[in-house]
Amino acid sequence: MIKIKPRIIETDEGIQGDFNVTIYDKMQRHLRDKGWIETNRIIAFGINSGLALEIGPGPGYLGLEWLKKTTNTNLKCVEISSDMIKIAEKNAKGYNFIDRVEYKEGKAEVIPFSDNMFDAVFTNGSLHEWPDPMKAFNEIHRVLKRGGKFFISDLRRDMNPFMAFFLKINAKPKEIRPGLISSINAAYTKEEIVVILSKTPLKDAIVSKDMIGIEIKGIK
Numbered sequence: 001m002i003k004i005k006p007r008i009i010e011t012d013e014g015i016q017g018d019f020n021v022t023i024y025d026k027m028q029r030h031l032r033d034k035g036w037i038e039t040n041r042i043i044a045f046g047i048n049s050g051l052a053l054e055i056g057p058g059p060g061y062l063g064l065e066w067l068k069k070t071t072n073t074n075l076k077c078v079e080i081s082s083d084m085i086k087i088a089e090k091n092a093k094g095y096n097f098i099d100r101v102e103y104k105e106g107k108a109e110v111i112p113f114s115d116n117m118f119d120a121v122f123t124n125g126s127l128h129e130w131p132d133p134m135k136a137f138n139e140i141h142r143v144l145k146r147g148g149k150f151f152i153s154d155l156r157r158d159m160n161p162f163m164a165f166f167l168k169i170n171a172k173p174k175e176i177r178p179g180l181i182s183s184i185n186a187a188y189t190k191e192e193i194v195v196i197l198s199k200t201p202l203k204d205a206i207v208s209k210d211m212i213g214i215e216i217k218g219i220k
Contacts, residue, residue: 008182024176032065038122046149047119052074052122053117060091063075068097108126110135126154137197141201141220156188156213167184193216197216
């Protein structure tokens with residue numbers, strides 16, 4: 001049985017600084033090129049039309065690939081790091097999607113958009129950085145239209161240590177490896193998320209796990 005260590009909080013300020021955002025951009029681009037980002041799973045859940053919100057887009061590849069693989073869709077994004085927004089806007093220009101996506105500085109706990117505004121909300125890899133997941137889940141419920149879908153995925157802290165080691169040695173560029181380990185140490189377990197969700201309007205969400213992560217999805 002794997003002994004689960006207590007969470008070690010990573011950051012509540014996102015990734016800042018030219019060096020850090022450049023390294024993270026390289027990692028995310030590598031994952032995109034390998035087909036290892038969550039876009040297809042988001043679409044398979046039925047998030048494939050209308051106006052979506054992405055929380056914590058980082059350099060933007062997840063959402064930009066979503067726009068690429070869907071039609072008549074638009075995306076708004078909330079990102080805590082102004083440095084990361086600059087990278088994301090540059091990448092959006094590269095995709096020629098600058099007219100379909102907007103990046104706004106903000107936090108998951110105080111989403112800077114109106115009630116009942118979005119057809120869907122999705123995010124990957126940002127949950128472990130949220131200082132108050134309960135508030136963030138409440139905000140996701142607030143900005144979703146009735147019938148809107150949400151998809152939240154992240155690493156999980158209780159993954160097998162051998163899997164964590166495998167992820168580390170295969171992470172590129174190698175400068176990102178310490179950050180990967182700190183993200184795993186800050187991640188939640190499925191059981192922890194179920195307890196948090198039970199105190200929010202998203203309490204009926206489906207929470208599942210795989211070898212490395214957790215997935216939270218549902219309909220308002």
